[in-house]
Amino acid sequence: MNHDREQLKVAHKFIALLQRENAQLHGVLRLLGQLVDDMNANCSYEVFEVQWNSLTEQVKRLSGFFESHQKALQSLHDACPSVWDTDEVDE
Numbered sequence: 001m002n003h004d005r006e007q008l009k010v011a012h013k014f015i016a017l018l019q020r021e022n023a024q025l026h027g028v029l030r031l032l033g034q035l036v037d038d039m040n041a042n043c044s045y046e047v048f049e050v051q052w053n054s055l056t057e058q059v060k061r062l063s064g065f066f067e068s069h070q071k072a073l074q075s076l077h078d079a080c081p082s083v084w085d086t087d088e089v090d091e
Helices: 002-040 045-079
Strands: none
Touching: 002 045
16 A cells, blocks of 8 residues: 555656646747747747747757756656556456
């Protein structure tokens, strides 16, 4: 029973990390979508430049975010039981 509780805690931590990464990625995609929409509306070069710089900065942050969480994600992934590790096969 205690082992199941610990596995559940690990699974929740893993899901929380994935949710944070997902939120970061969606933030970058929103900026990209806004940039494309503004380009389609023939925005000025100044608007494009500001948005491009913001997007570039967000992509750099996202890259750093992914790098910093890969070890934690791998560790939690390794701690989670895998459906492939069981001897039983569902048919």
